[in-house]
Structure formats: structure tokens, C-alpha cells
Amino acid sequence: MKLLTHNMLTSKCMKGVSVGYPLGINASDVRVSEVDFNPDFIARMIPKLDWAVLYNAAESIGQLEDLPKDLANNYENDQEFLKKVHHVLLEVDIINGELVCPETGRKFPINNGIPNMLLNEDEV
Amino acid sequence: MSRPEHLAPPEIVEMSERAIELLLLPDDSPCLVLDVGCGSGLSGSVLEDQGHFWVGMDISTAMLDIAVEREVEGDLMLSDMGQGCPFRAGAFDGAISISALQWLCNADKTSHKPVQRLYKFFSTLYACLSRSARAVLQFYPENSDQMELITTQSMKAGFYGGVVVDYPNSTKAKKFFLVLMTGGNVPLPRALGTDEDSHGVTYTAKRERMKQQRGKSLKKGRNWILEKKERRRKQGKEVRPDSKYTGRKRSGRF
Numbered sequence: 001m002k003l004l005t006h007n008m009l010t011s012k013c014m015k016g017v018s019v020g021y022p023l024g025i026n027a028s029d030v031r032v033s034e035v036d037f038n039p040d041f042i043a044r045m046i047p048k049l050d051w052a053v054l055y056n057a058a059e060s061i062g063q064l065e066d067l068p069k070d071l072a073n074n075y076e077n078d079q080e081f082l083k084k085v086h087h088v089l090l091e092v093d094i095i096n097g098e099l100v101c102p103e104t105g106r107k108f109p110i111n112n113g114i115p116n117m118l119l120n121e122d123e124v
Numbered sequence: 125m126s127r128p129e130h131l132a133p134p135e136i137v138e139m140s141e142r143a144i145e146l147l148l149l150p151d152d153s154p155c156l157v158l159d160v161g162c163g164s165g166l167s168g169s170v171l172e173d174q175g176h177f178w179v180g181m182d183i184s185t186a187m188l189d190i191a192v193e194r195e196v197e198g199d200l201m202l203s204d205m206g207q208g209c210p211f212r213a214g215a216f217d218g219a220i221s222i223s224a225l226q227w228l229c230n231a232d233k234t235s236h237k238p239v240q241r242l243y244k245f246f247s248t249l250y251a252c253l254s255r256s257a258r259a260v261l262q263f264y265p266e267n268s269d270q271m272e273l274i275t276t277q278s279m280k281a282g283f284y285g286g287v288v289v290d291y292p293n294s295t296k297a298k299k300f301f302l303v304l305m306t307g308g309n310v311p312l313p314r315a316l317g318t319d320e321d322s323h324g325v326t327y328t329a330k331r332e333r334m335k336q337q338r339g340k341s342l343k344k345g346r347n348w349i350l351e352k353k354e355r356r357r358k359q360g361k362e363v364r365p366d367s368k369y370t371g372r373k374r375s376g377r378f
Binding site: 001002004005007008009010011012013020021035038040041044045048050090112113114115116117118119121124 | 153154155156175177179181183185188189192197199200201202203204207208209210211212214215216233235244248252254
């Protein structure tokens with residue numbers, strides 16, 4: 001699972017959870033693979049992202065490198081900055097671990113890079 | 125109508141291309157698209173080819189494992205669409221789904237209530253789309269009741285739109301696309317294989333009717349031919365003698 005997906009993912013579909021965001025990450029296996037750099041896509045995604053959540057997520061799995069804590073002003077033209085965001089968003093892959101719901105503490109396992117968000121019948 | 129189990133992958137690719145076309149994503153800008161029921165990522169590969177990034181959800185671990193083996197670029201997630209789309213508000217620029225929606229109409233477990241699951245799916249899908257984004261869902265309705273069930277629940281969740289039927293006159297090529305829009309009621313796109321300009325059918329019907337009213341043409345009967353020959357004979361012209369063959373149709377062999 002990439003951090004872009006983590007930035008969008010919630011556990012609000014569970015019964016009794018109102019926000020369910022952000023999900024905590026306990027990663028046991030993180031892999032970095034190369035993905036084609038598309039500056040347009042990254043620049044389009046940045047306004048949609050919750051920057052603080054992305055920063056904390058990258059920090060919690062030790063892939064922060066030198067990502068700034070606050071968003072730069074005119075990031076559209078800053079290729080270096082876009083490359084760093086690209087790396088964190090798309091190249092870092094959590095292969096095994098678990099996601100933790102912030103409200104109920106329910107754990108969602110990640111196997112083979114795929115988070116299991118299936119809910120039991122009594123949780124719907 | 126062709127059933128999903130008879131489908132070859134090329135047809136999935138074709139349907140994905142049509143779904144993306146109906147999605148009307150902005151030109152030349154890469155988008156983030158949700159693929160509901162992504163399976164082994166065939167529809168996602170079409171999205172990749174067009175330069176978009178996608179997140180897929182599917183309920184089958186086996187299919188998702190195939191997608192991982194195929195090394196698709198999109199991100200995958202194991203999730204049941206009937207339990208809702210677990211995403212933040214406004215996360216996606218669009219959503220597609222190929223041959224998945226009809227599964228929501230089944231009650232595979234006693235706890236499954238199709239109406240509730242459809243509503244949960246559509247309402248959470250509505251929430252996770254950005255403003256004026258669309259969702260295009262290709263599906264196989266078993267009957268008209270199913271189609272009504274699905275459209276009613278999607279409208280209840282706040283969507284505008286309806287079903288676009290491609291090639292409605294062909295049993296094999298017929299395809300149903302539920303086109304859902306979030307921002308205001310825009311006219312539905314035209315379906316493929318329908319030609320509204322031609323009035324061929326009504327025209328021929330009118331002609332046939334007029335022909336029957338007039339009856340058979342006067343100049344085609346044996347009597348009219350015999351009369352005409354007689355007139356010519358009186359004028360002193362050379363006329364072939366009358367026989368049993370006069371005024372008969374030629375045989376088909378001629």
C-alpha cells in the first residue's frame with residue numbers, strides 16, 4: 001500500500017466510527033520501488049492531500065528523508081520538492097504490517113501490499 | 125445478452141475504454157480514479173495507458189494476487205463494496221466499475237440486504253468523489269426490476285444521471301452503463317449504436333400502408349395487356365399473337 005492511498009483511507013465505514021482518520025501504521029516490511037515521475041500528477045494531488053497526515057505517516061515508517069514539515073508556497077515549479085513528494089507518495093510501499101483505526105483501535109492487516117479492509121458482520 | 129462468465133479479456137478492455145470515455149476526465153491532466161471491483165487490474169491497466177493513477181478495491185484475494193503478479197501501477201485494497209467505500213471526502217476525480225455492480229443485488233449471506241448494501245455503497249461513493257466528478261459503472265442487470273433497484277438507490281444517495289445502453293438492438297453487443305454525476309443534472313451522453321436521425325422504419329410502414337390502399341397497379345394485369353395489344357392491332361402495328369403466356373411473370377431462372 002502506498003502512502004497516497006493511506007492519505008485517502010479511513011475506517012468510517014465501521015459502525016460507531018464518525019471520522020476514522022488518519023489510520024495509524026504499524027509497518028513490518030516496507031519496500032521502495034521506482035515509479036515514473038509525473039510532476040503534473042503530483043502537483044494536482046498536493047491540494048487534495050492532508051499534509052500533516054502524510055508527514056506523520058512518512059515519519060512513522062522511517063521514510064521521511066528530508067520532506068519539509070510545512071507545504072512550500074509555489075510548489076508547482078519546484079521540481080526538487082515535487083520529486084520528494086513523488087517518492088513518499090508513490091515509491092514507498094508498505095508490504096506487510098497493519099493499519100489501526102484511531103477511534104476503536106481495530107486493526108486492519110496488510111498482506112502482500114494489500115490492506116484488508118473487510119469488516120465483520122457485527123461491525124457494519 | 126452476453127454473461128460475464130463468457131467474457132474474454134479484450135471485451136473488458138473495450139468496456140473499460142468506453143467507461144473512461146463516459147467519465148469525461150479533464151484532458152491532458154492525470155487524475156486519481158477509483159476502480160470498484162478491479163479484479164486482476166485489467167480495467168486499471170487501461171487507466172494507466174491513459175496516464176491516470178488508480179486505486180482499486182475488490183472482494184477477491186485471489187484476483188488481487190493476480191493483479192500484484194501483473195505488477196499493475198495502481199494501489200490495491202481488499203474491501204467489500206457493499207460495506208461502503210472507506211475513503212476521505214472528495215478523494216477521487218472519478219470512479220469506474222466493470223461488471224461488479226450486479227453482485228450487490230444478491231444476498232449471499234442471510235445478513236445481506238441488497239437495498240441497504242446498495243445505498244451504503246452509493247452514499248459512500250458520492251462522499252469520496254470530488255465536486256462535479258462522475259462515476260461510470262458497467263453492469264449486467266438480470267431484469268428490469270434489478271435495474272430499477274440500482275438506479276433508485278443511486279438517486280437516493282444524491283447522484284444525478286441514469287443508464288446509458290450501448291447497442292440496444294443487439295443481443296451480444298448490448299452494454300449497460302450507469303452514469304452517475306455529482307454536480308447538477310446534465311443530459312446523459314448518447315449511447316452507441318443508436319441512430320435517432322433516421323426514420324426508416326416509420327417511412328416504410330407508411331409506404332406499405334399506402335400501397336395496400338391503392339391496390340395492385342392497373343397496368344400490371346393480363347387484361348390491361350390484352351387491351352393494349354388490341355389497340356395496337358387496330359392501329360395497324362405489328363403485335364405478337366396472344367397466347368397462354370401473355371402477361372405472365374418471367375420464371376425465376378430467367
